[in-house]
Amino acid sequence: MSPRIPPPPLFRQQALLAIAEFSNLRPILGKERGSNMLITCLHAVFTLPATEMLESQPPSNQTLFTRTVQALDQLLQSFIAENSSSGSLQFLLQYLETWLQSDRAHEHQRAMRSSILFLKDTVERLSLNPSLPVLRMGHLVGFLGLLLRDPVKDIQRYAHQGLVLLHQLLQQKASGKGSSARCQARCKNCQFPAFSDQNISNFQLIKAFGMYFSDSEFSELISTVLEALRIPNLSRREVASEMLLVVLEMYGPRMQQVGTIVRNLYTEISSVSYIDVQRDILLALSLLGKQHPRKVVRALLTFSLPFQSQAINMWKALGAEEKMAHRVIRILSLELRDRPSCKDLEKTQQEKTQLGTLAALNTIYELLYIREFRSTICSTFPGLLLGLLTEFRYLFELGIVEGNTSCISEEISEVKFLSPWRTCLEALKGLIWTTDYWEVFSFVKLQQGWDLFGKVETYSQGVTVLARAMSQYNCEIEGVLDQAAEGLRSSEERNHLVVILIFTEFLQNKATVEKLSRRAILSFLNAAGRDADPLVRGISLQGLSSLALQPEKGHLLRAQLVPLLAHIHEDSEQAVVGAMSVMAEILSRLELQGAGSIIIKVAHQLQRFFEDERDQVRRAAILLFGNAIYNGGQKFRKAMKNQAFRSLIPLLFHLVDQNLEVVMITKSTFMRCTIFLKWEFGKELFNQLAWGHGPSAQRAVFLYLMENNSGNHHLFLLQAISYLKSSQKNMKNAAIKFIGGIIQEYFSELCFYLTKEDLIILKRCFEELKQDGDAHLRRFALTYWEGLQEIARLMP
Incomplete structure (x- = not known):
């Protein structure tokens, strides 16, 4: 048949019959040539006009069409008879499946008819000769099962015929020689549902075939169903989703190739954009996870080196139920502990970057920030x-x-x-x-x-x-x-x-x-x-040697604090820092019992060293103070709260200390004081101290200080005045900004809380500043002098 000049219909029929006869000759045509010839013939018949168009044609044309189709059937049977290898049969099936995807109904139906004829002949041959290669049963059942819901009734009927044939074949094999009496009885009572106007459910379909399927056939079935989820046809996708869930619900627990299924699910969810499909795949994964939690987790870990962003929704699906989330975290913890030794790695030549423990580590890191695992992470925190x-x-x-x-x-x-x-x-x-x-x-x-x-x-x-x-x-x-x-x-x-x-x-x-x-x-x-x-x-x-086992040592340790407190007043910087270091070690050992009343004196005297000109002394004093406030025990808690409160303004200004080490230690001690005083918005304050920069961070810290100390702003104002004379320019500027902010923003409160004695001190200070040699300080004093006058006028 020439590809360029379409042959007349009669010649087409004759050509098909001739090819069928050639197939019976010896030697037979080569496999590749025979396959190509069959494909050409199938294409020629499938693309003929629809049968509805022949109704207006003479009867002879209709007869010719019927005989042409019959000739194709004969050719197909000849091909099956001469090409019984598994590869040849699968090749033909795949080709027919491409025609089953055709948008033209008549091409679709003709392909379906030929497919069923092919199945019928193949099944008959397999029944007579069990040694012949077996078809991809899982794939065929999935493919035909999806067509049971086709809108065209003839397609449904053909699909049903094909499934009946496959079911008969499986029954014959299961009830053959070597099968148990119980198996034979079960096969006898299990018949495939008859075709009717009411659709066969997926439950009926899977129940009929599932009892015969091996694990590999289930994997084929699931792969076929997953492929169907990609097509644009919504009704077909819905059938495929339902079939997937039914398969897993009924036979998921007995499946062995769980890793393969999970990888297929991942591939599909990464490639499809349909929301309904993604939802159903995640539902299927969740179901499989309950049945095979460890296998599913291990399969998903293959997408964790590096962690694939597409996998995040799959982990979310596994953690949707709290009980399952606990199991997932427990399995990941076990995987994290599976750490091959360096010697074992050398023996297996395994790459360090491919270790399962690293995959578990990556996954745990990601799951920390997933809402579904939040409560589970909290409950499994220690492990x-x-x-x-x-x-x-x-x-x-x-x-x-x-x-x-x-x-x-x-x-x-x-x-x-x-x-x-x-x-x-x-x-x-x-x-x-x-x-x-x-x-x-x-x-x-x-x-x-x-x-x-x-x-x-x-x-x-x-x-x-x-x-x-x-x-x-x-x-x-x-x-x-x-x-x-x-x-x-x-x-x-x-x-x-x-x-x-x-x-x-x-x-x-x-x-x-x-x-x-x-x-x-x-x-x-x-x-x-x-x-x-x-x-x-x-x-x-x-x-x-701890106090938990030797409580009597507490008295000896507390006794050492008195002479050490005297040493911190020595002239030698090394002696002062050394004494503070030893005191810090003693206080850490006394945490169980507390340091006693002397801790109040320690905290009070340490604050004097906050303004020491020696950087290392300031650093050591501020660090030790942070340890001291937590060492008073319940008995001296109130007194230590007073010490912590008094230190807030000095610590606030040392946040801009000229020495960066002092700044870092001051942040730590300031934060510890605020936690000790039980400030609100502590977490937000920490964010500013740790990562904030510039005026916005300074403004935030100022607001947290003021909002947590209502009624004490006037005390802060009086403390801050001394820093206007600081030798550090940064601290002096911070004091100017701080005092100005209080006078401007908390004017009413100052009017209520400041006493006449307080106002006298403030006025005296501002009078001196107006005569100061620093132009910046003079300008500041002049700016806020009228504010002080107004406060004095409004004071009760």
Whole structure:
């Protein structure tokens, strides 16, 4: 048949019959040539005009059309007889399926008719000769099952015929030789539903075939259904979605190739834009996750190195139910702990960047910021905390770590691609921040504790700072202690250092002593004392000397504070800083019992050194003051609150100290004072102290100070006056700005609270400033002099 000159209809019929006869000759046509010839013939018949157009034609033309179709049937049967290999049959089926997607109804129906004829002949041959290759049964059932809901009745009928044929074939195989009597009886009672005006449900369809399907056939069926979700036809997509869910509901628990299914679901949800399809795929994943939680989580972890943004909705779907969210986090925690040793990695030649523990780490980091997992993260906080801290040690061992933390973006939402070490650090920070332990976060951040996790040499200090913050703010003490006991019994030695560092720090917290008996504490520390790691043994000795086990030492430690308090008044900078350092260590050891009444004197005298000209002295005094205010115990809490309140203005101005180290320590102590005084908007204040810059941040801190201290603004004004004479220009300018702001914005309150004696002091100060040699100060005094006069006039 010439491709350029269309043959007359009679010649077309004769050509088809001739080709069918040639197929029976020997030698037979080659596989490729025979396939190409069959494709050409199928195309020639399928593209003939619709049968409706023949109604106006003479009967001879209609007869000719019928015979042409019959000739194609004969050709098709000849092809099947001569090409019984699996590849040839699959090739023909795939070609017919392309015609089944045709927009022209008559082409669609002709392809369907030929497909059923093909299936009928193939099934008959398979029935007679079981050794012949088996068809892709899962794919065929899925494809024909979708056509059961076709709007064209003939298509439905053809699809039903095909499914009946396939069902008969499966029955024959299941009830054949070697099958049990129970299986044969079940097959006999299981018949495929008859065709009727009422559609066969997906439940009936899957029930009829599912009992015979292998795991690979289920995978084929699901793949076929997923492919159908891509088509624009809404009704077909709805049928496919329903079939997918029915398959998983009925037979999901017995499926083995879960990883393949999950990867297929991921591929589909990444490629389709239909909202309804994405919703149903996520529903299917959620269902599969309940049936095979660990396999599904492991399959999704393959999209976590690096983490694929398209996978985020799949994790959300898994965490939609709280019970399932708990299982997911628990599995991820187990995966995080699966850390092959360096020797094992060398044996398997596995890339360090492909480790499952790193995939779990990436995923945990992402899940911290997903609403569906928020409550689960809170309830599993202790285990996640210890898992992340231990992961640092593992990364040190592998050598995949960065030592410089200065490049780390504090805006977590802007961090896109992180190294494993940075991911671990951000996950640790995120765990504490998202669970709303912002006080702990602020303590570590403002004491530059996060930087300590960057090197193996300072890692232990970093854990200690974090544990101290948790102890001070009573963060998950009991839960972490339970995990610590389990961690010390773990065969993974890198756990032991983490838990002993935390445990010894928690011995300073009353909750630890209330939860654990003396015997339990001793048992824990003695077990750590027998550890193979000398560092673990050394830290356990520190724990044995704590006040939790030797309360009588508290009196001796408090007695040392008196002579040390005298040493801080010496002329030598080294002696002063040294004495303050020793006092800080003593106070940290006295946290369980408190330092007693002397702590009030310590806090009061330390404030005198805030204005010391020596940078290191100022830094040490401000740092020690932050420790002292938490050491008064319940008995002296009120007195220490007074000391913290008195320090607010000095600390406020040292936020602009000329020495950057002093500024950082001042931020920490200022923040600790505000938490101790239970300010509102503490978290927002911390944001400004940690990441704020310029006038806007200064303005925010000013407002938080004023709003949390209503009725005390006049006291702040009187304190701030002394800083107008500061030797540091930054502090002098800050005082000018602060005093001006109070007079302007809190004028009414000053009128009410200032006394006549206060006003005399203010006027005397402003009179002196008007004569000052600094033009800036003179201008400031002149600007606000009238304000003071107005306050004096309005005072009651």
